[in-house]
Amino acid sequence: MTVSFFFQTLISGISNGMVSYLMIAGVSLIISGMSMVNFGQGAFYVLGTYLTYTIAAKIGFVPSLILVPILVAGIGYFVEKATRPLFGKDMLYIMLLTYGVAYMLCDIIVMFWGYSIRLLSLPAFLNGGVKIVGIKFPVYYIFEIVISGITAFAFWLMINKTKLGMLTRAIISDRPMVANLGVNVNQMFSVLFMIGIGIAGLGGVLNAPVTGMSPKEGLSIFGNVMPILCIGGLRNMDGCLPAALLVGLVNAFGAVYLPQYYNVLPAALMVICMFINPKGIFTRREGR
Amino acid sequence: MKAWKSLSKIKQDAIVGAVLVITIFVYSLFASDSVLDFMSRTVIMMLFASALNIILGFGGLRPLGMATYFGMGSYVYVIMCVRGGLDRTLAIAAAIVISMAISLFINVICLRANDDLTFAFVSMGINTLLYTMVFKIQFVGSDTGLTGNVRLPFASSPSGNFYLCFFVCAICILLIYLFFHSPFATVLKGSRDNLERLTFIGMNTMHVRLCACMVSSFFVTIAGILYAMRNMGAFPVMFSTNTSTEGLVMCLIGGMYSFFGPILGAVIVTFISTQLSILTNYYQFVLGAIIVLCVLFLQGGLLRDKVTKELNEPAKKGAVKK
Numbered sequence: 195m196t197v198s199f200f201f202q203t204l205i206s207g208i209s210n211g212m213v214s215y216l217m218i219a220g221v222s223l224i225i226s227g228m229s230m231v232n233f234g235q236g237a238f239y240v241l242g243t244y245l246t247y248t249i250a251a252k253i254g255f256v257p258s259l260i261l262v263p264i265l266v267a268g269i270g271y272f273v274e275k276a277t278r279p280l281f282g283k284d285m286l287y288i289m290l291l292t293y294g295v296a297y298m299l300c301d302i303i304v305m306f307w308g309y310s311i312r313l314l315s316l317p318a319f320l321n322g323g324v325k326i327v328g329i330k331f332p333v334y335y336i337f338e339i340v341i342s343g344i345t346a347f348a349f350w351l352m353i354n355k356t357k358l359g360m361l362t363r364a365i366i367s368d369r370p371m372v373a374n375l376g377v378n379v380n381q382m383f384s385v386l387f388m389i390g391i392g393i394a395g396l397g398g399v400l401n402a403p404v405t406g407m408s409p410k411e412g413l414s415i416f417g418n419v420m421p422i423l424c425i426g427g428l429r430n431m432d433g434c435l436p437a438a439l440l441v442g443l444v445n446a447f448g449a450v451y452l453p454q455y456y457n458v459l460p461a462a463l464m465v466i467c468m469f470i471n472p473k474g475i476f477t478r479r480e481g482r
Numbered sequence: 483m484k485a486w487k488s489l490s491k492i493k494q495d496a497i498v499g500a501v502l503v504i505t506i507f508v509y510s511l512f513a514s515d516s517v518l519d520f521m522s523r524t525v526i527m528m529l530f531a532s533a534l535n536i537i538l539g540f541g542g543l544r545p546l547g548m549a550t551y552f553g554m555g556s557y558v559y560v561i562m563c564v565r566g567g568l569d570r571t572l573a574i575a576a577a578i579v580i581s582m583a584i585s586l587f588i589n590v591i592c593l594r595a596n597d598d599l600t601f602a603f604v605s606m607g608i609n610t611l612l613y614t615m616v617f618k619i620q621f622v623g624s625d626t627g628l629t630g631n632v633r634l635p636f637a638s639s640p641s642g643n644f645y646l647c648f649f650v651c652a653i654c655i656l657l658i659y660l661f662f663h664s665p666f667a668t669v670l671k672g673s674r675d676n677l678e679r680l681t682f683i684g685m686n687t688m689h690v691r692l693c694a695c696m697v698s699s700f701f702v703t704i705a706g707i708l709y710a711m712r713n714m715g716a717f718p719v720m721f722s723t724n725t726s727t728e729g730l731v732m733c734l735i736g737g738m739y740s741f742f743g744p745i746l747g748a749v750i751v752t753f754i755s756t757q758l759s760i761l762t763n764y765y766q767f768v769l770g771a772i773i774v775l776c777v778l779f780l781q782g783g784l785l786r787d788k789v790t791k792e793l794n795e796p797a798k799k800g801a802v803k804k
Contacts, residue, residue: 225599231602276778280781283781285544285599286538286730287777289546289602290730290731290776291773291777293727293770294769294770294771294777295770295774297769298766298767298774301764301766301770302767304764305764410766414610414723417606417607417610417723418610420603420606420607420610423603424600424607428597428600429599454618458614458615458618461607461610461611462611464604464607465607465608465611468591468594468604472594472595472597472600473595473597
């Protein structure tokens, strides 16, 4: 493996990892903040991709980076409304509800866009390569890393520095107490859910020019990125980013060395991590 | 009606079960081959759903990857028959032993954190892992699956195979019923209702859950072997997430806290999924809509009793779950 090829694989691995981070960050936020699981995340991701095909053709790629996540989050609002009566009951109900929503979304995408797999053509300034220290990199991968890096940073800022993030952290540790303090928890849940889903939509937009996607992939794609959650730790939001990067890199180098089995690797990695620390390898062990 | 209520719970269940078995048997006498094919699928799904309910309704865990064991049973059996050329009875024994060894390994991984959410995710992840591997490996037939005449010699005709499935499933469901009335099942229900208190009285909750998972995967493996016989082969669809979701929906529609719930749900879901895909292209949409409506308006399922109502409304007691 030459040096330039190594760095190119590295960059593509990081960009892949960042895009899957965008998808999984929302799930992680919803699990730790609201202790409910959103299986529809993959479907919303695919929805983001398909909306981009239509919207980017009309108003261009860069505006759709902002518009599509907002649209997807708007749909998430209604899903969150539907889960309201199920709070406090068995978590399985919410799991199955989001499952059902994902099934419906996948078929709605088929109704509007059909089965054909398509690819978006890039705007001129993102198309092509750039030379850094003599090694050529695709501009779009770097663009992806920058955009998702900014999002990850904004996400971290929101959780750690704003009032919304402060309340989120409070809800994670003691939800009835926050409600007693007079905070409108339901409204907060709507906002959190919409943020979680909107980030997944953004991931879908970034993915649109790279991989062609079939509308039925909504559920299986979630199964593919879900090992990231277990590696990073289920109720640990900070573990998501390193875990996503790890999985992205393993995927990229696995595709070089084991081209036939590379999409088995994340789940295999998860099995190994379960033996190291079942609470996630990026989680600190308690009481030590 | 009064005489019915004066009977004990076990007698009521015995009567319902006997009526069910006799109805299916009498119906099968007049059914054509294609209907028998459908009925054997229904019967196998009944076993699958009841076995899944051991950990879903009674264990309080969320098994999202039960298709792992379902597919594993059928695949190991078919590989033993087709690639290994073993005798059928020997193949069944080998399939059960090998699947149980692998499922012990999987269950230990899933339960290592002893946390129900982790269990759900890890079991689903392992399911995805095996599904992808089956798709890729040429030895197990990759995406077309493995086919061959794997039916037992005395039950090779459609009707013979149906009676075999029917007989085995009836016995297995009876065993599951006996399991639900064993002292161990009481402990299992305790782990669903209050895990902390069970820890206080000195139970190793992880071992309790592990035992339940092993029992469940044993019966699911048998269902998988029967399904392989019915289909004359093993196909990757058996491993897919859709199979496990269908199992969950069966338990949900029928009522997962009752014994007969999953059996009723299996009949409904199998009927819908075979008939609907003939009628419409957007079969998944309808299935999704059914799931959503059931979750919103039919919690506890069709067959619910007093116990179910309490389980569904824990908030009213003033104890808010974290």
